[in-house]
Amino acid sequence: MTAAVSTQDARTDWLAVSVVVASGIVAALQVGKAAIAMPLVQAEFGLDLAALGWLASIFAVLGMVGGIPVGTLAIALGARNVLLLGLLAVAVGAFLGAAALRFPMLLASRVVEGLGFLLIIIAGPAILQRVASPDRRDLAMAVWSCFMPTGIALAMLAGLWLTDWRMIWQVTGVLAVIAIVLTVLIVPRSDSGATPSWIALAGDAGAALSARGPLLLALTFALYALMFFALFSFLPVLLMQRMQVSLATAGLLSALATIGNIAGNLIAGLLLSRGVGRVKLIIAASLAMGLCGIGIFLGLLPDTATFLLCVLFAAAGGLIPATLLASAPLAAPAARLLPVVVGLMMQGSNLGQVVGPVAIGGIIEALGWPSAAGLVGAAALLAMLTALGLRSSLRRTA
Template sequence: MKTKRAWIVAFATIFAGISLALVQNKVAPCMTTLMGAFNIDMATAGWLSSLFSLVGIVMAIPASIVLNKLGPKKGGIVALACAILGSLIGVFTDSVPVLMASRIVEGVGVGLMSVIGPSLIAMWFPEAKRGLPMSIWAAYQMGAQAVMFFLGAVLTTSFGWQGVWWFGLVACVVAFVLYVLCVKSPRPEDSYADVESEDVSIVEGMKSPSAWVLSLATMLFCIGCFGFVNWIATCWAQTFSWDEGQANMWVGYFSIFGVIAAVVIGALLNHVKNRKLFGVAALVAYGVASLVGMFMDNPSFLIGFVIVYGFVDAGFPCVLWTMAAQTVKKPELAGVALGVVSIGFNVGILLGPPIIGAVVEAAGWHAGAIAICGACVLGAVALLFTKLYSADDVPVQEVPEAEPTAA
């Protein structure tokens, strides 16, 4: 019965994450229409997306405080309410500053849920069983991107840019209802990460070196990953003499196979003893895949590449969210650890596209691929120095179970 309840909570939480990610990713599919409707340039339009990363960085630690003080249910309700309010403001405005402000409100919701979601899963699932639910959680961004890539153009053609806004709004309303009805915290004695405990010290959690090391590895991965995804369509369009729409279609397939891969990897992670080394291998594999993708000069290899890419793209995020709660010595500090990791996640998203774009502009696509691979390899090295702790303050994977000290 407890396992059934845990999965009900997990799926309601994951759907909330997907709905918020739909709101986050709604700009790209209607970018051209937005630019025309508001008479804005590309730089201004780009901020409609980049604002989320900035808000995510600012909100990472405050989200941990909200999680501890309000609890995951009330905190999640606030997150969804922010997305609903921001979407309503945005859909009815014809002012660029108001639209920007609405995106900040939505970003607060996404920032809160990025910490609350995995914390809820950590509360309901023991470390050995977190692989699958955390991996499904890791796929929520990919799932939302796939939906927006394939529905965004249709919605924009039929209803204008507001159609995409309404789509995200409706998803958030449905998620809000499900969240209110289905989500609750386990009893303290049954919680595997009691992030609501009065003993939670935000400062103590932030002092965990391991959480910051994992955050560094995450930032390096996101610099590479988001640099690759942001520019690969342009790379293929130039290399294969395609139009932008054809190249974007192939990038859209990344997300579909990524979601499938996340479920497969999640089931596998429940049986992997050394998840850290699995993550190291996944980071190196992503670096190699980026080289193949940007060095590719024959589109006939794309079908195989897209399938393989889905697995290497999902690999590290699945490991990341599964391990993040174990980078602190006390389970109740899991929310703070997730906040710290979220900082690295959002910094990488913010820096990746401009850094890789600058490298490509200066030295070409092959240099960009090497830079992406280099970032991932550095991330793998950082991950090797990440210490993991079990729920009873015993480090996992590093020493025998009888040892009381960290690896």
């Protein structure tokens, strides 16, 4: 009887985890759909590339400034309520965007979607920490960390069939509505006590931000994002120049490399659940990313070997976000402050997403592709050093 109840509880846990991860994927679809729809939007509204870039970059800008406030909001309202609010914002933004007659309205809808995206990705880990059993939390966090590459890849694939960008917006809005229904039905409510005052929340948030562990997690996430997007923002161009392939082939190869990142996230969860040290994983993954990045940008290897380095770069990189997210509960000064810590980490991640492509693009433009190897190598070294600093900041063995 006890074994049967335990099995049922495990199924319930994973059903709730699946719904939360699916909500994250819905959020990530909003990122991917902008990239695949850009040519269609540009053709309809007659935009230049600078204006068009805001369709995607607005998410990173919101993430850079809104992570900590949203984390505090998740404590005040409850992570489940914030997840539902985020899904609602995504649905409203998507339907508004689909009905947009002019670009300013479309851009305004992207701000609403971006806010929803931020609410979802910060509420998700807090819910997983509550609904997943202790022995499955690391694996649950690893599965969660796959939401971004999975959502972006699905959006890219959907773009092959949905040739009307408004239809893409409508489909993502419907998916957000479905996620709302599933969340209401499956994700359990929190049984926590009274909501703390905003003054108390501000004090708790300050305590989290002044702690060494959360700051190191955010810095490591920023360095990872800098390395990852430094390569993947320019990977199709790099492959076209190095391998002399078409844009379609370069896009397909880039998608295959992204799958390696998903695999890395899942492998991190399995390794963590088997007791592999968190700091060791981050150091090994950072070292591998640095060496692969140097090899890729220097261009010393044949074309096939260079592409395999890209896959290895992505796979090794996937170990880092999964490990960092799984380590957030250990670095938080108190369990209730996890959303603030995750918000700080997301601000670090978005900072890296913005800085990486800009820095690498400028260096490549001025000095050529090989010069980018130095920046990636330096970022990898710094990530290894910040990981060493985490050893004494986690409440359990690292």
